Amino acid sequence: MESVDVINAFILLANFVIVPAISYGSQLAIAALGITIVYAVLRFSNFAHGDLMSFGTMTAILFTWLFQSLGITAGFLPTALLAIPFAIIITASFCLLIDRTVYRFYRKQKSHPVVFMIVSVGVMFILNAIVRFIIGPNDRTFFDGEKFLVRALDFKAYSGLAEGLTIKSTQVITVVVAIITMLVLFYFLQRTKMGKAMRAYSNNEDLALLSGINPDRVVMITWLIVGTLATIAGVLYGLDKSFKPFTYFQLLLPMFAAAIVGGIGNPIGAVVGGYIIAFSEIMLTYAYKKFFIYLLPQSLEPSGLTQFLSTDYKFAVSFIILVIVLIVRPTGIFKGKTI
Amino acid sequence: MIDKYRAPLAFLTMALLLIIVGFGQSWSVALGIFNLCIISAIMAMGVNIQWGYAGLFNAGVMGFTALGGLTAVLVSHQPIYKAWVNAGSGILLSAFIFFLSILAIYFVNKKIEKGWYRRIIILVIIILVLLGLNIFYSPSVSIIESIDPAKSGFLGGLGLPIIISWFVAAFVAGSLAWVIGKITLGLRSDYLAIATLGISEIVIAVLKHEEWLSRGVKNVTGLDRPVPYEIELQESDWFINMIESLNSTKLQAIQILSERQDVLNKLVIDGSSIFVKLCYAGLFLSVLLIIFFLSYLALNSPWGRMLRAIRDNEDAASAMGKNIVAQHLQIFIIGSAIIGIAGAMLTTLDGQFTPGSYQPLRFTFIIWVMVIVGGSGNNLGSIFGGFFIWFMWIEAEPLSIAFIGMLTNELDYNSPIRMHLIASAPHLRLFIMGTILLLALRFMPQGVIPEKVAKE
Numbered sequence: 065m066e067s068v069d070v071i072n073a074f075i076l077l078a079n080f081v082i083v084p085a086i087s088y089g090s091q092l093a094i095a096a097l098g099i100t101i102v103y104a105v106l107r108f109s110n111f112a113h114g115d116l117m118s119f120g121t122m123t124a125i126l127f128t129w130l131f132q133s134l135g136i137t138a139g140f141l142p143t144a145l146l147a148i149p150f151a152i153i154i155t156a157s158f159c160l161l162i163d164r165t166v167y168r169f170y171r172k173q174k175s176h177p178v179v180f181m182i183v184s185v186g187v188m189f190i191l192n193a194i195v196r197f198i199i200g201p202n203d204r205t206f207f208d209g210e211k212f213l214v215r216a217l218d219f220k221a222y223s224g225l226a227e228g229l230t231i232k233s234t235q236v237i238t239v240v241v242a243i244i245t246m247l248v249l250f251y252f253l254q255r256t257k258m259g260k261a262m263r264a265y266s267n268n269e270d271l272a273l274l275s276g277i278n279p280d281r282v283v284m285i286t287w288l289i290v291g292t293l294a295t296i297a298g299v300l301y302g303l304d305k306s307f308k309p310f311t312y313f314q315l316l317l318p319m320f321a322a323a324i325v326g327g328i329g330n331p332i333g334a335v336v337g338g339y340i341i342a343f344s345e346i347m348l349t350y351a352y353k354k355f356f357i358y359l360l361p362q363s364l365e366p367s368g369l370t371q372f373l374s375t376d377y378k379f380a381v382s383f384i385i386l387v388i389v390l391i392v393r394p395t396g397i398f399k400g401k402t403i
Numbered sequence: 404m405i406d407k408y409r410a411p412l413a414f415l416t417m418a419l420l421l422i423i424v425g426f427g428q429s430w431s432v433a434l435g436i437f438n439l440c441i442i443s444a445i446m447a448m449g450v451n452i453q454w455g456y457a458g459l460f461n462a463g464v465m466g467f468t469a470l471g472g473l474t475a476v477l478v479s480h481q482p483i484y485k486a487w488v489n490a491g492s493g494i495l496l497s498a499f500i501f502f503l504s505i506l507a508i509y510f511v512n513k514k515i516e517k518g519w520y521r522r523i524i525i526l527v528i529i530i531l532v533l534l535g536l537n538i539f540y541s542p543s544v545s546i547i548e549s550i551d552p553a554k555s556g557f558l559g560g561l562g563l564p565i566i567i568s569w570f571v572a573a574f575v576a577g578s579l580a581w582v583i584g585k586i587t588l589g590l591r592s593d594y595l596a597i598a599t600l601g602i603s604e605i606v607i608a609v610l611k612h613e614e615w616l617s618r619g620v621k622n623v624t625g626l627d628r629p630v631p632y633e634i635e636l637q638e639s640d641w642f643i644n645m646i647e648s649l650n651s652t653k654l655q656a657i658q659i660l661s662e663r664q665d666v667l668n669k670l671v672i673d674g675s676s677i678f679v680k681l682c683y684a685g686l687f688l689s690v691l692l693i694i695f696f697l698s699y700l701a702l703n704s705p706w707g708r709m710l711r712a713i714r715d716n717e718d719a720a721s722a723m724g725k726n727i728v729a730q731h732l733q734i735f736i737i738g739s740a741i742i743g744i745a746g747a748m749l750t751t752l753d754g755q756f757t758p759g760s761y762q763p764l765r766f767t768f769i770i771w772v773m774v775i776v777g778g779s780g781n782n783l784g785s786i787f788g789g790f791f792i793w794f795m796w797i798e799a800e801p802l803s804i805a806f807i808g809m810l811t812n813e814l815d816y817n818s819p820i821r822m823h824l825i826a827s828a829p830h831l832r833l834f835i836m837g838t839i840l841l842l843a844l845r846f847m848p849q850g851v852i853p854e855k856v857a858k859e
Contacts, residue, residue, distance in 0.1 A: 108593075109593040109596065109597065111462075111596075166845075169845060177592070177593065178458065178460050178592050178593075181460060182460070182775060182840075182844065183844055185771060185840065186837045186838075186840035186841040187837070188768070188837070189764070189768065189833050189836050189837025189840065190838065192764065192833050193830050193831060193832075193834035193837060194834070196830035196833065197827045197830045197831065197834070198827070200826075200827065313763070314604065317597070317600060320600075321597075321601070324594070324597070328593075372533070376608055376611070376612040377609075379601065379604045379605055379608060380605050380608065382601065383598075383601035383604075383605055386597070386601060387586055387598070390586055390587060390590060390594060390598070394590050394591075394594075
């Protein structure tokens with residue numbers, strides 16, 4: 065075994081596992097943050113979050129089309145980045161509208177969290193219908209601009225290695241946008257007066273009310289944040305892969321798994337959980353055959369694909385991790401608001 | 404006073420709606436809706452037993468339904484002997500290894516103290532099992548899937564009458580519920596919802612991709628039928644005579660003999676389809692009534708009172724010495740078993756098994772709308788909810804298309820906006836369902852037929 069083989073094996077892993085997992089993990093982290101914040105402040109599991117993401121993405125796509133038809137582009141960046149702020153405004157206002165017309169009634173009544181969960185199913189139906197009605201149930205790509213930051217061929221020519229490394233620009237955009245979003249969010253939660261009020265409200269509602277925190281304002285800010293996070297996560301996922309309403313619904317499971325693994329209600333936990341779920345999903349469904357061919361002597365080379373699970377079962381990975389966490393440590397890695 | 408007449412009024416309205424469809428569209432359509440209404444009602448009863456009597460949120464109804472469907476295939480389909488001879492031993496061996504490993508993990512968990520030592524042993528067992536499955540399982544699967552892939556390509560079933568599968572389905576779905584319940588019950592109620600949501604996606608993924616078991620997306624068609632075929636009826640004398648005597652006045656009025664024969668033929672064809680649907684309706688209705696009656700008995704027994712006590716005040720019930728987690732597990736298994744039965748019945752009615760057709764909105768969340776609208780905690784309410792919501796689900800599509808058509812009447816016939824709206828109209832029924840659910844939760848949280856508060 066030569067040292068070149070080791071480098072090749074590493075590049076192979078980076079190309080097919082590490083880079084995709086980091087970008088998918090960032091998307092999941094932002095999405096799980098939305099779920100965990102609803103859970104922490106409003107105290108229910110929001111089944112409509114996946115469809116809220118698809119609503120936000122849909123508005124972003126509509127704005128992208130508008131800008132494209134007006135001839136406005138972002139140069140080498142996707143036009144959708146320009147559309148994000150506008151989509152956020154619409155999605156966040158829509159969240160406020162839903163809260164005003166639907167959730168507020170149950171909050172005043174102090175309904176049981178399960179009732180909220182069923183209410184969110186109703187919201188899910190309506191969001192789903194709106195998205196399908198406006199943009200249809202089909203797969204759509206809305207990416208434009210420069211597609212690759214590092215191309216496999218260029219990388220090979222530059223480094224002289226047998227394995228190429230591809231970095232899509234969407235992956236870099238995802239990571240950059242996700243980091244900015246998280247920094248802003250954590251700054252808001254930790255340093256600003258409103259953020260502290262939100263945390264206080266989430267920790268102990270009655271005590272927060274006694275200290276003069278306005279609950280309606282906390283709830284309003286929460287929905288604005290949730291709408292923003294859902295839109296960003298949805299657009300990033302859609303840019304990286306593609307936009308299909310049903311896929312966004314199916315993201316519910318990995319998103320919830322991420323939030324629960326990290327400790328539901330805990331923002332840092334949601335971020336860590338997002339990366340854990342993404343890395344395990346991609347690592348367990350990747351076929352390591354070529355990787356081992358580089359590293360092992362010829363006599364030990366694997367005959368099969370050496371894949372733990374077929375990619376068809378990627379949902380099973382989040383589920384298995386979820387189950388392990390529920391059995392071993394139901395509160396999640398960072399203790400969330402549980403039991 | 405009004406409360407007393409709610410149930411009869413609700414069912415009378417439902418019957419009227421179906422009769423309107425019968426006269427307006429056709430009796431065959433009305434009976435088709437009726438049959439699916441019954442299946443929906445059974446599913447809703449299963450969910451209601453979990454939600455209304457124990458407050459458990461099952462978001463994986465689709466998974467149990469699909470598992471019931473698979474059971475119908477595995478019980479009724481003819482065995483593919485060639486596949487069994489060539490690769491049956493490999494599959495059986497893998498199954499044996501799998502169960503052995505579960506037993507081993509169970510015993511390790513019981514006998515060895517908690518700690519890193521135990522976790523490492525469990526990890527070793529899992530890795531050994533994965534290696535063992537790699538040796539036996541994968542080759543057998545490829546052998547099975549290569550045998551006559553266009554027609555079979557799977558192991559087939561037991562070749563028993565399909566009705567037996569309804570009982571087996573209860574057992575299979577109940578077993579899955581036991582596993583999920585063991586893990587998630589006793590934790591937060593949300594966790595059950597998310598775990599069931601996950602397991603239902605996994606069940607569908609397995610059915611779609613494990614072709615040796617279910618033929619996957621290639622579908623299994625031409626399943627055994629518990630009722631006669633239309634063609635057989637059309638050729639049998641007793642059926643033709645029956646149709647003739649039923650329509651004797653109408654036929655007598657026609658003078659020309661050949662014309663009379665034509666009318667009779669048409670009546671026989673229509674009649675055969677209605678007769679088959681009536682047979683199904685009879686079968687399904689008896690299942691519905693049996694389950695309804697049994698749950699009525701169970702829920703009015705001391706056991707049922709205990710369940711309600713647990714639901715209404717867990718702390719008080721557990722202070723009385725009731726084991727809440729164990730009772731929840733029981734009720735979760737029973738409810739899921741009922742959903743499994745409904746799943747097997749659905750596949751029986753379709754005569755085919757199509758894993759690709761299982762959609763969470765259609766098979767999980769609609770059932771929830773049924774339970775909430777009908778009245779949680781009341782089985783009669785769930786039955787009504789099952790009927791009404793299924794009816795709405797079917798009839799909402801033509802209604803929304805008509806509605807959109809009316810709205811866009813003013814627009815130019817070929818304008819792109821009109822074309823888009825017309826094409827998207829069917830999605831409006833999701834909107835209708837969501838609105839019904841939200842309105843019911845807000846203004847009628849008890850449902851159409853509320854639970855009777857027992858005064859004993």
